[in-house]
Amino acid sequence: xxVSLRPNPMDLTMHDMAQAHPSVSQTIGVxxxxxxxxxxxxxxxxxxxxxxxxxPRLTHYLKGPGLKARWHHDPTPDLDHRxxxxxxxxxxxxxxxxxxxxxxxxLPEEGPLWDIWLLAGYAPGRYAICxxxxxSTQDGMGLLGTLTALFGTAPAPSTHPAPRAGAGxxxxxxxxxxxxxxxxxxxxxxxxxxxxxxxxxxxxxPTQLLRQAATARGGDTNDGFLAALSGAxxxxxxxxxxxxxxxxxxxxxxVNLRRADEHDLPGNYFTFAPASLPCHEPTAERRLExxxxxxRATKDPARRKAMRSVMDLVPARAFHALATRLTTPxxxxxxxxxxxxxxxLRYKRDPVTRLQPFTWLPRCQPASIVACSYNExxxxxxxxxxxxxxxxxxPTLFHDAVGGLPRSDDDPQAPCREDxxxxxxxxxxxxxxADHDAATVVDFNLIxxxxxxxxxxxxxxxxxxxxxxxxxxxxxxxxxxxxxxxxHLGVVITEHExxxxxxxxxxxxxxxxxxxxxxxxxxxxxxxxHPRTARPRATHEA
Numbered sequence: 001x002x003v004s005l006r007p008n009p010m011d012l013t014m015h016d017m018a019q020a021h022p023s024v025s026q027t028i029g030v031x032x033x034x035x036x037x038x039x040x041x042x043x044x045x046x047x048x049x050x051x052x053x054x055x056p057r058l059t060h061y062l063k064g065p066g067l068k069a070r071w072h073h074d075p076t077p078d079l080d081h082r083x084x085x086x087x088x089x090x091x092x093x094x095x096x097x098x099x100x101x102x103x104x105x106x107l108p109e110e111g112p113l114w115d116i117w118l119l120a121g122y123a124p125g126r127y128a129i130c131x132x133x134x135x136s137t138q139d140g141m142g143l144l145g146t147l148t149a150l151f152g153t154a155p156a157p158s159t160h161p162a163p164r165a166g167a168g169x170x171x172x173x174x175x176x177x178x179x180x181x182x183x184x185x186x187x188x189x190x191x192x193x194x195x196x197x198x199x200x201x202x203x204x205x206p207t208q209l210l211r212q213a214a215t216a217r218g219g220d221t222n223d224g225f226l227a228a229l230s231g232a233x234x235x236x237x238x239x240x241x242x243x244x245x246x247x248x249x250x251x252x253x254x255v256n257l258r259r260a261d262e263h264d265l266p267g268n269y270f271t272f273a274p275a276s277l278p279c280h281e282p283t284a285e286r287r288l289e290x291x292x293x294x295x296r297a298t299k300d301p302a303r304r305k306a307m308r309s310v311m312d313l314v315p316a317r318a319f320h321a322l323a324t325r326l327t328t329p330x331x332x333x334x335x336x337x338x339x340x341x342x343x344x345l346r347y348k349r350d351p352v353t354r355l356q357p358f359t360w361l362p363r364c365q366p367a368s369i370v371a372c373s374y375n376e377x378x379x380x381x382x383x384x385x386x387x388x389x390x391x392x393x394x395p396t397l398f399h400d401a402v403g404g405l406p407r408s409d410d411d412p413q414a415p416c417r418e419d420x421x422x423x424x425x426x427x428x429x430x431x432x433x434a435d436h437d438a439a440t441v442v443d444f445n446l447i448x449x450x451x452x453x454x455x456x457x458x459x460x461x462x463x464x465x466x467x468x469x470x471x472x473x474x475x476x477x478x479x480x481x482x483x484x485x486x487x488h489l490g491v492v493i494t495e496h497e498x499x500x501x502x503x504x505x506x507x508x509x510x511x512x513x514x515x516x517x518x519x520x521x522x523x524x525x526x527x528x529x530h531p532r533t534a535r536p537r538a539t540h541e542a
Contacts (some may be wrong), residue, residue, distance in 0.1 A: 007062060007069060009311060009319035010268040016066040016320060017327075021363060022197065027107055028338070029132035030098060030372065032151065036350030038120035038127035045083045047347070048150065049115060055149045057138050057266040061112045063477060067316045071264060071266070081108055085118040095122040103200060103358050104131055113137050115145075120342035129347065135360060139268040140339050140370070141256045149264075149343040151352060151500040172297060173306040180274040180333065181325040184250040187366045187388075189243055197386040198361045203395035204354070205402045207378045213405035219292035222338040225371045225378065226253070226275065226295070227288040229336065231401030232394055234279040234287075240390040249277040250314045251334040252326070255298050257308040271307050272326075273298045275336065285406050327363040334366060340373040342486050343494075357381050369393065442512040444504070450484050451477060464505040469503045471504055491515045 007015070018026050052058055052075065057079060062069040088094040098119055107113050113134035120127040133143060192270060206263075210224030230249070237244040253275040262269055275298075278290035298305050311319070325331055337359070345352035356373040361383045371380040380398060384391040444464055451457045451473065462471045478495045485491045486537075491514055501507040 005071065005267075006263065008267060008269070009173075009314055009316040010270065010323075011062060011136060012067045012069060012316045013320045013323045014268060015062045015069045017323075017363075018134070018136055019066055022497065024360070024363055025106075026106070026135040026360050027051055027103065027132050028127040028135050028138070028140070028143060028357075028359050028440075029103070029130060030147060032129045032131070032147075032345065032347075032352045033354040034127055034129065034352050035125060035349075036127070036346060036348045037125070038118060039347065041083065041085045042117060044085075044116070044129075044347075045079045045116055048083055049079055051149055053194075055146060055266075056131070056264055057146050058114060059112055060137065060266045061134075062136055066318060077112045080117040082112075085114065086122070088119060089121055092124065095119060095128060098122075099128075099356075099358075102132065107132060107134055111270075117120055135268070137266050139256075139270050140254065140337055141258055141269070142266065144339055144341055145263060147341070147345060148343070150348055152343060154198065154251045172303060173310050176273050176297075180272055181322060183330050185252055185330055185362075186247075187332040188245050192387055192389070194329060194332070194364050194366060194385045195387040196361070196363065198383050199381050199392040200358065200384050201392060202356060202381045202382070202383065203398045204356075205378055205380070205399060206375050207373045209405060210215045210373075210378060211404050213288060213407065214292065216406075217288060217292055219288070219295070219377070220299075220369075221340065221373060222253075223288065223292045223295055224402075225338055225380070226277065226291045226336065227284065228398055228401040228405060229369065230277040230279050230281075230291065231284055231404060232397035233277060233334070235397050235401070236390060236394065237279060241271045241388065244279070247280050249279045249334060251275050251277045251336055253295070254296070254335075254337040255304065255307060257304060257311060259308075269308075271311050271494045272335075275300040275308070284401070284404050288406060324362065327331050327365065332365050335362065337370040338373075341369070342483055342492070344375070355379060359383055359457070361385065367394070369394075439452060442508065442515045444508050447481070447504070447508050447511060450481055462504060463505065464503050464508075467502060468499070468504070468507070485511060485515075 010029040014026065017024070018348075022160050037231065048058075060071050060073055064070055086098055086147050088098055092105050102117055110114055113136070115133070117130040118127065119130060129151075130159075131147065133146070137378065138146065205228075207221060209262055210223045212224075214220055214227070218522055230250050233244075237246075237249070251274075252272040256271050258269040260266075275291075276293055278287045278294075281290060282283035282285045298307075314322075339357065341355065345355075353375060354377055355372050355374040356379045357370050358381045359370040361368045365385070367382065367384045369380065369382050373380050380395070382392075382394045383408070384394060386390055386392070419439060448459070448462045449461055451471070452459045457472045457477060478498045482493055482495050482498055491511065493511065493514055497510070498507065501510050
């Protein structure tokens with residue numbers, strides 16, 4: 001498939017920065033940890049080659065000087081050079097060493113900027129696949145789209161058009177973008193200048209701990225992640241960075257702006273929004289509440305539509321100038337991003353048990369942090385400037401902060417569902433625990449609220465007796481419902497299953513049954529390559 005489009009301002013900005021500062025790597029990627037016998041390299045190359053025609057991100061790249069670059073198409077990239085392997089000595093430490101080396105290894109210099117590495121030999125019955133790409137041709141959601149195309153078991157989720165954005169949404173968007181690049185003087189210490197030399201490390205925590213703490217207060221897993229990060233940075237600044245102690249830490253979050261018809265396109269369809277981390281707040285409860293309040297605007301569909309319109313309309317040079325302001329020491333911020341894959345991944349019959357993302361560190365930035373949730377584990381990659389004392393210990397501090405997040409079952413003051421603040425127009429349900437009948441939480445009003453507020457469906461047509469067609473439920477609404485059920489209740493129901501019930505009442509019954517506690521027996525629809533009962537423990541990798 002040939003892509004016929006012009007690069008957007010974000011694509012050109014990333015491409016120009018790569019040319020202007022070639023020593024700053026823009027390599028992003030993800031490591032897939034699999035169970036099974038490692039395939040032959042020729043077999044993996046054939047598998048990747050069979051997807052080239054349907055995956056434009058693997059056959060397109062930007063070519064040309066700076067902001068004048070254009071997309072070029074290479075339908076047959078050299079897979080002998082792009083799909084390679086390393087056979088490692090026995091021991092997980094050798095895998096860690098290999099991964100650290102790969103993250104720093106240059107991408108192919110000609111043609112599409114990506115490659116895939118097969119890593120095996122470090123443990124019997126396990127191997128890893130590392131997908132790397134240049135940020136000018138793939139953003140985070142694009143990278144997940146590539147993963148789903150190559151290793152997915154179901155189509156990747158897509159989004160639907162947002163409602164019309166009013167003047168307030170546009171004004172808030174412009175103010176946010178300008179505010180994100182405002183002077184903050186948090187990192188420009190003349191005695192400890194940022195050097196650009198980076199440390200990279202990871203933490204792995206149960207997604208449920210992030211999700212449960214946040215959804216009980218009207219937030220989502222990303223809010224739990226940012227609240228825990230705030231706690232980790234609060235501890236670090238108190239001990240190692242007096243310049244940032246007792247104040248909010250300036251940060252930005254990446255916001256996905258892809259439309260449904262852009263799911264397969266290369267390039268960057270995101271923008272940045274200010275997300276000041278409330279590190280000055282002394283309690284985990286207050287930090288979580290402030291994070292939820294801060295991020296609520298970027299979850300509003302009208303605000304997202306305004307963000308996308310601004311990105312499309314702002315000239316590339318103006319967008320480049322704004323982004324460049326962010327890469328100065330006196331305007332530096334912590335960059336954060338959160339991604340989630342809600343469907344099992346596998347190669348052939350071998351399940352992917354864990355994903356481990358990695359990212360890059362822009363010029364004059366203290367830290368770039370990306371979290372990825374998959375298979376009930378959230379892996380967080382921390383890329384930090386080595387000049388900052390002790391900042392490479394963030395994974396340990398983050399792990400401790402996750403353990404200190406508020407737990408709804410321990411908090412007698414936790415609000416009931418009716419009292420929670422709105423989340424994109426939807427009141428978030430409490431997460432059911434093992435001793436609670438989830439059918440009392442999952443009811444008709446809950447499912448209707450999701451479809452109306454998140455799926456933009458007309459409320460009048462959604463009645464218990466209505467068929468899905470009469471209720472206006474199409475494939476996009478089903479996808480949205482599936483994702484929200486997993487994000488807010490931890491309930492995994494595929495789009496195919498959700499499309500089967502004949503009426504709305506039947507649909508609600510299906511969700512309630514699947515949300516309810518069940519015996520510790522694997523269901524027939526969960527048998528096969530994806531191990532839902534064997535979830536990784538929370539661990540820390542230095």
